[in-house]
Amino acid sequence: MILFFLIFFPALFTKAPIYLSNFEAINQLKTFLPSDQDFKFLDAGCGTGRVLKALSSEFPKGSFEGIELSPLLALFATFLTWRSQNVRVKLGTLFTHQLKNYDYIYAFLSPVAHAMLYEYLEKLGFQGTLVLNSFPLDKIAHDLKIEGKQTLFLYKLNFTDKDLRLPEKKG
Numbered sequence: 001m002i003l004f005f006l007i008f009f010p011a012l013f014t015k016a017p018i019y020l021s022n023f024e025a026i027n028q029l030k031t032f033l034p035s036d037q038d039f040k041f042l043d044a045g046c047g048t049g050r051v052l053k054a055l056s057s058e059f060p061k062g063s064f065e066g067i068e069l070s071p072l073l074a075l076f077a078t079f080l081t082w083r084s085q086n087v088r089v090k091l092g093t094l095f096t097h098q099l100k101n102y103d104y105i106y107a108f109l110s111p112v113a114h115a116m117l118y119e120y121l122e123k124l125g126f127q128g129t130l131v132l133n134s135f136p137l138d139k140i141a142h143d144l145k146i147e148g149k150q151t152l153f154l155y156k157l158n159f160t161d162k163d164l165r166l167p168e169k170k171g
């Protein structure tokens with residue numbers, strides 16, 4: 001009962017499902033991360049940490065962070081990645097986390113949470129790449145769509161150049 005509470009209770013508020021990214025989606029993520037330069041990657045709602053674990057071993061120049069609302073999942077992710085020196089997992093909500101300094105932010109939450117994340121990034125003046133799993137934004141068009149059992153939507157955001165983004169949706 002306590003286990004159930006620790007894992008699922010936070011999700012009642014965020015309406016984010018406890019699905020995990022599948023291997024296909026993780027492999028797709030690998031195709032656009034740079035192997036020859038430093039970068040900062042955040043898994044916003046990192047769940048068990050499997051995305052962080054899989055990516056960090058293949059991109060030693062990357063710095064990987066995860067933030068997770070569920071205490072039990074945050075603990076699990078910490079254990080899963082404890083040997084990976086380029087991974088850090090934090091317990092907390094992404095909506096009070098400083099998200100501005102990442103090059104890549106990955107999220108697999110819910111349509112509502114993705115819209116909230118976009119607005120939060122806008123407020124912070126985020127410049128970087130946002131990758132959303134399964135639930136695209138209504139507000140703006142994606143720059144790239146990678147279809148699969150879990151489809152990825154990639155947005156290149158530069159909120160200091162807001163005029164470059166037109167609020168229209170691609171099909």
Ligand SMILES: C[S@@+](CC[C@H](N)C(=O)[O-])C[C@H]1O[C@@H](n2cnc3c(N)ncnc32)[C@H](O)[C@@H]1O
Binds near residue numbers: 068095
């Ligand atoms: C669908 S799972 C995805 C897990 C992982 N990113 C993956 O792709 O395998 C979403 C996770 O986000 C967490 N979550 C939901 N809202 C959050 C928030 N506001 N801040 C941090 N984590 C959140 C949930 O607890 C859940 O573990």
